[in-house]
Amino acid sequence: MMELLMATVLSLSPAQLTGEVKVYFAKGDGIPGKVVAVTRKAPDHGVAEFVIEQLIAGPTKAERGRGLHSELTGRLRGPSDCGADFKLKIKDGKATLRFCRTVWGSGVGGDARALHTIAATLKQFKSVKKVITLDKDGRCLFDQSDAGTSCITGHE
Template sequence: MRELLMATVLALSPVQAGSEVKVYFSHGFGVPGKVVPVTRKAPDRGVATFALQQLIAGPTAAERRRGLHSELGGQIRGRSDCGADFTIKITKGTATLRFCRTVWGNGVGGDARILRTIDATLKQFRSVKKVVTLGKDGRCLFDQTDAGTSCVTGHE
């Protein structure tokens, strides 16, 4: 119960203005690729939500000149079914991220890089041990298997 409370506080509660979080952007185009952290100052809102919003927004011009990129923001399209780009819930060490808009696949390499940056960005928080990333339809993001549950079960 204590872990659940701590995780909920981390994801949803306000933080002091100026709290630092890391956002992990891709560097290069390997599969799944190298990720590099950059620091952002979170305003007065949930740090996990803020970090993901920054990942979607992408690197600054100076960070792009250093070779950093994010393929996620350009792949999010259509109407939201929750009023935002995503929802996030952290329970018992698992962060469940569900996109509320459609996230288009970008090929095997691009998809792997997107998932890797999400995973690294969320696992910076002590209460997150596992990340489950779901598409708007509730299936594991980019999972083309019949079941669509590989991110939940850990099997392809």
């Protein structure tokens, strides 16, 4: 019984242990840039979706005063093809985030920072080892190659 209890505790996400989660915002204009974690009170369920929603919403006024920003805030345009801004699936160590609305890029630096903050934010969860971020059409977000699969294959 003790082993089962210990296994359950070890598999809990940070939010389940502390009631808080981290959202990683960009600071500065580097490529892919520095990320800084801020804390948010976690909901009882849907925690991974919650942190992405927070990333899209952007930092608070006080956090913006510290120089933090999100490259996703104000960048989602047009109608959704799934009834929400995005869909998120986590399976076998891989988080696949597909935006259901068009995400407007902001140039190479901004695009790199957006992907960096998404990955940092989702990798706080023990169950996430790899992050794949897709656009509305199922192509790797901001991938301008013909195939559009660099985030899946690992090749650019």
